[in-house]
Amino acid sequence: MTDKLKEIRLAGLEAFAAAETSDQLELLRQQYLGKKGLLTEILKGLGRLSPEERRQTGQLANEIKNQLAGAIESRKEELLANASLFVQPPDLTIPGTGMARGGLHPVTQMCYDLNDAFRSLNFEIFSEDEITSELYAFDHLNFPPGHPARETMDTYWIEGTESKHGAERLCLRPHLTGGSVRYLQKHGAPARFVYPGRVFRNESTDSRHERAFFQYEALIVDRDFSFSSGLLLVRTILEKVFGREIPVRMRAGFFPFVEPGFEIDMACQVCGGEGCPVCQHSGWVEVMPGGSPHPNVLRAAGLDPDVWSGFFINIGLDRLVMMRYGVDDVRLFHSADLRFLEQFR
């Protein structure tokens, strides 16, 4: 009987080690340790033995039983440790599955990046209505009477008001700067705010020109503000937006509402300043006009130009987005075409 028990032990241990799944192991457990298992069957003959033999054999049987049970458990652990969910390893080169669709317009994304940059410098965000009057769009901004921009050719005048003047002649705002005067009239100086928005020009469109486009204006009005501080601000902002230092240059430029006025160029990000079609081979891209608000503009805002001065920039958001992604047609921004917009998630 002892020999038989030892045989069972040997066979069991071998069988368990060979088992490949926990199901097989379970069957083997039944086979060896179950109520009708081999061990139980053998122990049925225990009654025929002498008490001394019975005790010794029983002890051995117990020992074997524990040993086998332990072996099953450790084999189970072993199997689990090496288990996989796959019988056949899957093809891991197949791409991951998509996330939910949807996204912000690339212009909004750029706008938020700028907002974050300016908010960190404690600027306020301002917004204004799209329909304004000649008073704010031109008169307050030192546009001389008869300036071409005041003509129908350039500005979308509101029907019924087009032959009136000043506050009574209404239009879709041709730029944001008039709204800045409203801000200053309301809040006074010192002031520090940004003003993102859409502006409208009555002109024929092509890949570089649109009737509706986005501007981002930033204005500081303070005592004795110098434009060299302003340029530093521009550099800081561009660096935040692009995540690296962007060469910037300021050059002479004329706009009625600033004096002195500048054009601010940034190194072309498409070619890295080497020259390409986007920058018309100059290596520089005009991104924003800027300057100190013209004394007449400050006066229109109710501020004394001998006390207050400031710095103003007006970023062409479309241009900046085009730079960021290499987009070559500004009209795509208003296309509402998902095939374009979904590229900017």
Next chain:
Amino acid sequence: MKASLNWIRTYADLPADITAEQLSHDLTMRTVEVEAVTNPADLVDGIIIGRVITIRKHPQADRLVVCDVDIGEEETSQIVCGGTNLYENQLVVVAPVGASVRWHGEGQRVELAAAKVRGVVSNGMICASEELDLEDLFPPSEDEEAEIVDLTALFPDACPGQPLADVLGLGDLILDIDNKSLTNRPDLWGHYGLARELCAIYGGTLRPLPTYQKPESAADYAVSIADPSRCFRYDAVVYEGVRPEKSPFHMRRLIWSVGMRPINIIVDITNYIMLAVGQPTHAFDESHVRNGIRVRTAKEGESLELLDGRELTLLPSDLLICDGGDKAIGLAGIMGGARDSILPETRNIVFEVANFEAIGIRKTASHHRVRTEASMRFEKAIDTQRCDLALGIAQQLLSEWQPGARLVAAGAHRARETESIELPVSLQFLNVRSGCPITAEAAAAALTPLGFGVCFDGRDTLTLQVPSWRATGDVSIKDDILEEVCRMIGYENFRYTPPAITLGKAVRQLGMESDRAIREFLAYRAGLQEIFTYPWVDDSFLSITGGKTDSLVSLASPPSPDHHYLRGSLIPGLLEATVLNSRYYETYGLFEVAQVFAKGEVSLFTAEEKLPLQERRLGLALAGAEPFPLFRLLKGILSQIPRFGRVQGWSFAPVGDKMPWADRNAWLRIVSEDGTVIGSMGLLSPKATADSGVRVPCVALAELSLDQMVPLQSRDNRFEHLPLFPLVEQDLSIVVDEKISWAQVSEAVSNHVHDAEFVEEYRGEQVPEGKKSLMFRFRLSGETGTLTAEAIDQMRSRLIKKLKYTIGAEMR
């Protein structure tokens, strides 16, 4: 505007070795934007002079000849040519093999290869002017059919093989300057002004221009200005015995190189003067001008035929040049009349040099849509003193090139002179506003070469005399001086100083934050794509969505005739965008944040300014296959906006009229906590769906006012305690009348369950007509311990009883 560096150099000593890049960079940084720099010699790269040695008939073609041409090499070159004006010993223009020409003046330029022309080898070609884009410089004569350029008379000393560019003197740098950047600088609309600017940049000296002298023998000529507020000065000079033939070649070349077409010596001189000093001038044929000049405004109903043949009906605000008989002979400052062109038979001329008020010229030019080189310059406001420069140049050129012409009479009416401006500017001001120390010497060094008179009081004040050419509006205040000084020092030479500003309280703008949170929720949680559409709406989408037009604001000159109205709702634009995308996608969502407009009178800043109603709205559009799931999806997104956007909540109710575009069974208004309707949502009706041509089965739309949302100070949902004992979840299916709504079911069970959630509706087999099956999931909680099976059964049957009693529900 185009400018020639060679021409500029006739006025200024500039470094000889300036490169195109350097020039373009320096001028762009300091003064005006140079868009391109080109060399006219590049047009005729590789083109050389040839001398025709022999001419033979072409054996195969009547219209062709075969020439042996000396092109400066040991052997002559055989060239087949169709030119009709060839002769032996003629100096011609040869495009050898490898050079490129524009074949017959059409299409792209092509590179020449050695070729057989009707069986005869031809090594290049003898060129006509149009083949090299030189037709304005060498206009073909009208009677000659296939004329090649004949240089024999013009350049008798030219040698075969010499580059054509050298012989013609084409080597130059032509600056193409952005007109927009010149708007405020009337002084730069001529080469002399640019020469001054470049002298200031490079430190050269500017040469004086010839001065005008009225000969003693000259008679007086009658000139009168009827409206001195519109014409500040008019000088008329009468020449007799002119011969309006072709101008000397170098004059033609200069005018041509900056983009104008040479005509005859008289017209060319007027153009030359304008290009030289920016002062437009005009020459009238004296035989059409009787008894002097009179400048007056037009009479009501008066008309004038222009030089270009257009017949204008004049406005009383238009200014005219008339003769002594009061007959209109020109539109002042813009264009001459039809009958006064200078023809080859013209012998006597009246030469006009005048100064007109800028705004009037602009109004007339834009009203009649005649913008000319002259009007463009007068619109910028020119100083009256510039007339003297023009007179001086005219006198010199005429005496040089038309020795037979005599100045016989001259007259002038000088009503007003451009006044010089004296500006005191403090050094302190320049320092503070530039952020950098600027000395009096530095300021003077920047301003003097530009023509400013500079006087320093030794302490802080610079007294500046603004030159007349900058005193017509361009420079009038101390800030203008700041700009002049800084741009000449160079903005790139200023160091950047950090702003000395104090930081105030942190900026907190709840509305702005909610706006962004809502957009980010829609984009990144709800899976919608943000779009922007134009504020002007397409008439057809306006009518499909049933928009009323009487309250809409419209544009005076719309981008197109069917985009007349500005949107009063975001729905038409969203639908249009949905239709567009349905060509490529089946399921998608769009949203837009934008303003809408309606007639009204809003005066927020001044009483006179009456703006229309303007409201920021949020619009949503979903496209999909199944109507009700799409509706529920939209409703779900809308109900979560308050939570994620941190604004006060809202509810949905079918109040008021249905939106015209909505399905009559699937629309709701969005109602704020105080009961105001702030928006609407619904499914697009089958009719509107069909009309729009959208290629998806269903569209759901919503629009709500952002201005009427109330942003919260902070997130406002309260924490809920976790249940003490486990909740029990069960499903229940009931059969109810069609008219029973989920809201009623939910209300009926509310006191009996922890919460209940709609699962699905079912109609069809096993459910009687007029009834529907409704399945919901509810959860029960025990107050004192885990619920026993018995307790659960009890609660469930109470629930069933309640449903039966209140809404007649049967179990399924």
